[in-house]
Each structure stands twice: as structure tokens, then as C-alpha cells.
Amino acid sequence: MRGDSPSHYGGITRFLHWFMGLLVVLQFLKLGDRIKDGEHWVGQTIVPWHVSIGASIFVGSSSLTGDADIH
Numbered sequence: 001m002r003g004d005s006p007s008h009y010g011g012i013t014r015f016l017h018w019f020m021g022l023l024v025v026l027q028f029l030k031l032g033d034r035i036k037d038g039e040h041w042v043g044q045t046i047v048p049w050h051v052s053i054g055a056s057i058f059v060g061s062s063s064l065t066g067d068a069d070i071h
Helices: 011-035 041-045 047-065
Strands: none
Touching: 011 047
């Protein structure tokens, strides 16, 4: 990615890294939501954004790296 070097990661790479870390935390919160039969704030707040966030990450990361093979 642009701005990356062997000694330093660029801003886009760091953003994607921490954003994916946040999504992993949200997945664990959603697991707790599933255990409690959907009566958790995560199920009411985060889940509606799930598809749009996932699609945005896929398209964004694929277009930045040039690895997308969507037909």
C-alpha cells in the first residue's frame, strides 16, 4: 500500500488494522448477544450496520490493494 515501508506502516494500513480489530471485538459482543437470545444492546444497535460495514471493508480493501476479482 502507498506509504508503507519496511520500517513504518502507512496511515491507511494502520486504520484498516484497528478497524478490523474493532470488528473482531464487535463479533465477540454479538456472540454474547446470541447466547442471551438477542436481548443485548448489540443486537439492536450494531447488527443493522453489519452488511454495509462488511461490504465497505471488502470493497475498500480490495480496491486499495488491487486484489479484487469480482465478476
